[in-house]
Amino acid sequence: MSDASSNGLELIAFRIGEQDFCVNIMAVREIRGWSPATPLPQAPDYVRGVINLRGAVLPIIDLSARIGLGEVAPSARHVIIVAQIGNRLVGLLVDAVSDILTVSPDDIKPTPQVGSERVQAFLRGILADNGRMISIVDLEQILPVSERAAA
Amino acid sequence: MDELAAIKQTFFQECDELLADLEAGLLALESGSGDADTVNAVFRAVHSVKGGAGAFALEDLVKFAHVFETTLDAVRSDKIEATETVIKVLLRSADMLSDHVAAAKGEGFADAERSSQLERELKACVDGDAAPEPTPAPHLDAAPADEWGFVPQRVSLDDFAPAPALVISGPATWRIAFKPHPALYAKANDAAVLLRELHRLGACEVDCHQPDLPDLTELDPDHAYLSWTIQLVTECPEDEIRDVFAFVDGDCDLTVSRVTPVVKAETASFVPLPAIIVEPPAAPAAPEPAPRAATPPADIKPAADQKAAQAAQAAPTIRVDLDRIDKLIDLVGELVINQSMLSQRAAEFGAPRSSPFYSALQDLEQLTRNIQDSVMAVRAQPVKSVFQRMPRLVREVATLTSKEVRLETAGEGTEVDKTVIERLSDPITHMIRNAIDHGIESPEVRLAAGKPSEGCVRLSAAHRSGRIVIEVADDGAGINRERVFDSAVKKGLIRSDVVMIDDEIDNLIFLPGFSTAAEVSNISGRGVGMDVVKRSIQALGGRISISSVPGQGSRFTLSLPLTLAVLDGMVVTVGEQTYIIPLTAVVETLRPKPAEVRALGPDGLVVEIRDWHVPLVDVGRMLDRTRGPVDAATGVCLLVESEVGGRAALVVDSIEGQKQVVIKSLEANYDKVDLIAAATILGDGRVALILDVDAVIARQNRDANRSRTAPPLALAS
Amino acid sequence: MGVKVLTIDDSRTIRDMLRATLNGAGFTVVQASDGVEAMETLDREGPPDVIITDINMPRMDGYGVIENVRRRPELRSIPILVLTTESDQAKKQRARDAGATGWVVKPFDPDKLVEAVRRVAA
Numbered sequence: 001m002s003d004a005s006s007n008g009l010e011l012i013a014f015r016i017g018e019q020d021f022c023v024n025i026m027a028v029r030e031i032r033g034w035s036p037a038t039p040l041p042q043a044p045d046y047v048r049g050v051i052n053l054r055g056a057v058l059p060i061i062d063l064s065a066r067i068g069l070g071e072v073a074p075s076a077r078h079v080i081i082v083a084q085i086g087n088r089l090v091g092l093l094v095d096a097v098s099d100i101l102t103v104s105p106d107d108i109k110p111t112p113q114v115g116s117e118r119v120q121a122f123l124r125g126i127l128a129d130n131g132r133m134i135s136i137v138d139l140e141q142i143l144p145v146s147e148r149a150a151a
Numbered sequence: 152m153d154e155l156a157a158i159k160q161t162f163f164q165e166c167d168e169l170l171a172d173l174e175a176g177l178l179a180l181e182s183g184s185g186d187a188d189t190v191n192a193v194f195r196a197v198h199s200v201k202g203g204a205g206a207f208a209l210e211d212l213v214k215f216a217h218v219f220e221t222t223l224d225a226v227r228s229d230k231i232e233a234t235e236t237v238i239k240v241l242l243r244s245a246d247m248l249s250d251h252v253a254a255a256k257g258e259g260f261a262d263a264e265r266s267s268q269l270e271r272e273l274k275a276c277v278d279g280d281a282a283p284e285p286t287p288a289p290h291l292d293a294a295p296a297d298e299w300g301f302v303p304q305r306v307s308l309d310d311f312a313p314a315p316a317l318v319i320s321g322p323a324t325w326r327i328a329f330k331p332h333p334a335l336y337a338k339a340n341d342a343a344v345l346l347r348e349l350h351r352l353g354a355c356e357v358d359c360h361q362p363d364l365p366d367l368t369e370l371d372p373d374h375a376y377l378s379w380t381i382q383l384v385t386e387c388p389e390d391e392i393r394d395v396f397a398f399v400d401g402d403c404d405l406t407v408s409r410v411t412p413v414v415k416a417e418t419a420s421f422v423p424l425p426a427i428i429v430e431p432p433a434a435p436a437a438p439e440p441a442p443r444a445a446t447p448p449a450d451i452k453p454a455a456d457q458k459a460a461q462a463a464q465a466a467p468t469i470r471v472d473l474d475r476i477d478k479l480i481d482l483v484g485e486l487v488i489n490q491s492m493l494s495q496r497a498a499e500f501g502a503p504r505s506s507p508f509y510s511a512l513q514d515l516e517q518l519t520r521n522i523q524d525s526v527m528a529v530r531a532q533p534v535k536s537v538f539q540r541m542p543r544l545v546r547e548v549a550t551l552t553s554k555e556v557r558l559e560t561a562g563e564g565t566e567v568d569k570t571v572i573e574r575l576s577d578p579i580t581h582m583i584r585n586a587i588d589h590g591i592e593s594p595e596v597r598l599a600a601g602k603p604s605e606g607c608v609r610l611s612a613a614h615r616s617g618r619i620v621i622e623v624a625d626d627g628a629g630i631n632r633e634r635v636f637d638s639a640v641k642k643g644l645i646r647s648d649v650v651m652i653d654d655e656i657d658n659l660i661f662l663p664g665f666s667t668a669a670e671v672s673n674i675s676g677r678g679v680g681m682d683v684v685k686r687s688i689q690a691l692g693g694r695i696s697i698s699s700v701p702g703q704g705s706r707f708t709l710s711l712p713l714t715l716a717v718l719d720g721m722v723v724t725v726g727e728q729t730y731i732i733p734l735t736a737v738v739e740t741l742r743p744k745p746a747e748v749r750a751l752g753p754d755g756l757v758v759e760i761r762d763w764h765v766p767l768v769d770v771g772r773m774l775d776r777t778r779g780p781v782d783a784a785t786g787v788c789l790l791v792e793s794e795v796g797g798r799a800a801l802v803v804d805s806i807e808g809q810k811q812v813v814i815k816s817l818e819a820n821y822d823k824v825d826l827i828a829a830a831t832i833l834g835d836g837r838v839a840l841i842l843d844v845d846a847v848i849a850r851q852n853r854d855a856n857r858s859r860t861a862p863p864l865a866l867a868s
Numbered sequence: 869m870g871v872k873v874l875t876i877d878d879s880r881t882i883r884d885m886l887r888a889t890l891n892g893a894g895f896t897v898v899q900a901s902d903g904v905e906a907m908e909t910l911d912r913e914g915p916p917d918v919i920i921t922d923i924n925m926p927r928m929d930g931y932g933v934i935e936n937v938r939r940r941p942e943l944r945s946i947p948i949l950v951l952t953t954e955s956d957q958a959k960k961q962r963a964r965d966a967g968a969t970g971w972v973v974k975p976f977d978p979d980k981l982v983e984a985v986r987r988v989a990a
Binding site: 154155157158161162164165191192194195198199202203205206208336337338339340341343344345348395397398 | 878879880881882884885888922924925926938944945946947948964967968969970971974975976984986987988989990
């Protein structure tokens with residue numbers, strides 16, 4: 001892993017199931033524990049519902065379901081990463097948050113062409129760190145603007 | 152020139168106030184409650200509009216205002232009497248002036264023909280009396296500010312006196328003799344200042360003559376002892392030299408003559424300017440007449456007027472950005488939610504009611520409510536701003552329909568949130584138009600019915616149990632129920648064999664499609680029917696109802712929330728979830744007996760309410776397909792009504808109560824969700840969804856239609 | 869210590885325009901919206917160097933201002949300019965007879981306004 005250089009990126013790594021992912025820390029507003037979400041009628045399977053974030057209504061996205069790794073039954077041990085995507089604030093449901101990495105753009109390699117296309121669509125590269133392979137999540141793809149909640 | 156743009160804005164704001172005062176004053180004169188002060192105020196309003204307009208060279212406005220002002224001047228100086236006819240002309244002129252102002256703002260159009268016509272009528276009012284300046288003056292005033300208002304004229308060089316023609320040829324010498332009269336000093340003109348100004352035109356040599364100057368002890372401070380001779384070398388024309396003395400023309404002896412060779416004064420003793428000037432002595436040095444006893448009050452209008460004006464001036468105000476207020480209101484909303492969560496946690500915590508902890512929380516709750524009320528009040532404005540457009544509307548519609556109508560208003564000071572007020576104007580306008588067009592009868596019909604020929608429309612506003620209630624009432628013919636019923640049947644809105652009570656018939660006018668474009672007359676214009684009015688009111692979170700007595704009149708009652716950011720809702724549980732149903736949509740709650748629940752078709756259920764059969768909506772199932780069907784007999788039903796007139800009975804598990812909730816948007820961070828209007832945060836911190844009743848009823852209708860035409864399958868989403 | 873001008877006019881627009889022009893010329897400006905307020909301001913803040921007043925105002929008009937000022941020994945030598953419309957010679961003469969020092973024609977040319985003030989301010 002390269003040392004932090006002038007154009008270094010800071011990423012926050014987290015786990016979903018057995019796999020490691022990360023997102024740019026600039027997009028992350030805070031980390032919260034899980035609290036029960038109010039379900040939204042006829043929402044896609046990966047939208048768990050909404051919670052109250054200090055007065056704002058925050059949608060919770062089951063990132064595992066979204067990426068295609070299966071729905072998660074959330075519990076108190078899960079974590080919500082509050083991220084800003086465009087003008088919106090969303091909560092990403094993950095298993096646990098691990099550490100913060102500092103990388104340089106050179107360290108980012110293209111996503112290997114395996115697995116479903118759906119998974120590919122949500123990732124924008126991988127990097128290696130201490131024996132782990134960490135996939136970088138493309139937040140823009142998580143909640144497309146045009147997606148409607150109900151049929 | 153940003154400052155000029157800002158002042159122009161100020162001018163237009165000021166115009167709005169002046170036009171309002173003008174109308175109010177003229178109305179007072181019309182109703183006989185005005186007096187000499189009112190006439191003066193009305194005159195000054197137009198005078199001020201003209202003055203400001205002149206500053207910005209708004210020619211059409213200035214021209215009309217001038218004619219208007221002249222007529223008003225004649226009224227206030229008792230040259231003409233303010234008869235009813237005259238006042239009507241004045242009222243229409245006020246409307247025209249308003250149009251001119253709007254046109255000047257770029258927000259409207261001033262009909263030139265109507266303007267000229269009114270000018271003729273205004274002049275006709277003054278006819279027979281000396282109307283000296285009006286005709287030539289407007290032109291002068293309208294011209295861009297030329298010095299002393301001169302209109303540029305073509306002049307041939309032959310007309311020029313020799314001196315000005317020689318301006319170009321270099322400096323000339325002038326001899327100026329200047330002897331002030333006492334009046335010059337009495338008017339606080341100052342010889343020294345004038346000489347200083349003269350000095351700015353060129354080099355001066357000044358002689359002061361003081362032949363009659365007595366000893367100081369005999370000096371009469373009001374007398375003028377001094378005179379001067381000045382030799383001035385300048386390139387400026389004679390006009391400019393004389394101009395320096397413009398203000399003292401008549402209060403001095405002045406000669407200005409050109410000297411061809413530069414001549415040095417021989418007899419003069421050249422004394423520096425300041426030493427020559429002897430100022431009229433300051434008060435203490437000379438005997439002064441005792442200050443006169445007459446005090447200002449002679450010039451001041453009666454004390455009441457003064458006190459009122461002082462009180463109006465005394466209340467300080469501050470201008471604030473609307474954004475800041477909105478932010479403040481958001482924050483207070485958070486505070487209320489937070490405080491409510493705190494109370495909830497405390498209750499769960501099991502704090503005994505007698506504990507200081509609990510009572511401190513009670514205090515906090517009260518304090519928070521007070522803060523919320525105060526902050527909401529910041530954005531509150533009196534409905535007056537909406538009401539005051541109405542008199543003119545009434546005049547116009549009455550004229551167009553050839554009816555006589557009087558407008559009464561009450562409760563103009565009632566305050567409403569700014570967000571609500573702006574959206575009130577259209578609905579109220581339409582209702583008043585309707586009242587005059589359809590409600591008030593023509594004068595002949597009214598007289599035949601034993602009513603005064605002049606109809607009355609009453610517009611009022613008041614606070615009632617936390618809401619704003621606005622009423623538009625008329626003393627016209629009332630709703631013609633037979634006609635309304637037949638019309639609705641003809642339009643296919645109801646079946647002809649339906650039995651309806653009076654109230655239900657009255658409400659038919661709110662159905663969309665009731666007033667077709669072809670029927671809506673010119674007056675109520677732009678194809679606006681009462682259904683549009685009802686929808687606008689409901690969009691504001693309000694309700695509208697009607698009551699009418701044939702032959703006596705009708706009354707429309709609007710009930711609105713104080714602000715758009717909150718909503719009165721019924722808190723219900725469906726399954727494990729809590730939902731909020733807007734109270735404006737709820738007609739009544741009921742627990743139907745099993746016998747009242749009937750099946751309709753393969754899987755439809757209706758509930759019988761009096762003579763109506765209303766579809767039952769399994770809300771839980773509609774929101775979550777995985778749920779099993781609900782047993783209508785065990786739950787509670789809420790009879791709700793949509794904006795488009797449909798009714799349904801929503802089946803819920805229980806009703807928790809009513810609550811005023813702060814509306815939170817789902818679209819901000821997520822997206823629009825079908826069947827859901829918005830969200831709110833309950834006392835326990837959880838998010839509760841607010842049902843979109845219209846969407847629920849629409850979905851019910853759609854599903855019902857589908858199941859009639861297709862075999863009963865699990866409905867695709 | 870610049871020249872202090874007291875401007876009296878019931879129109880906010882005119883007051884703002886006067887202030888803008890006079891400030892621009894380096895004069896200090898104090899405002900009042902009618903004669904009564906003007907006299908109160910004057911008593912409270914001390915006499916100005918020049919007074920500019922409109923004629924038509926509520927409570928106390930321009931003539932009232934002139935008369936009141938000229939009546940008081942310590943104020944009577946303050947120059948007073950009236951705002952007048954050119955066409956109204958009668959008003960102008962009446963103002964002068966009451967003791968007005970000079971006049972400024974409405975709608976006023978900023979340069980003329982400043983010149984008028986200079987012509988009377990010591």
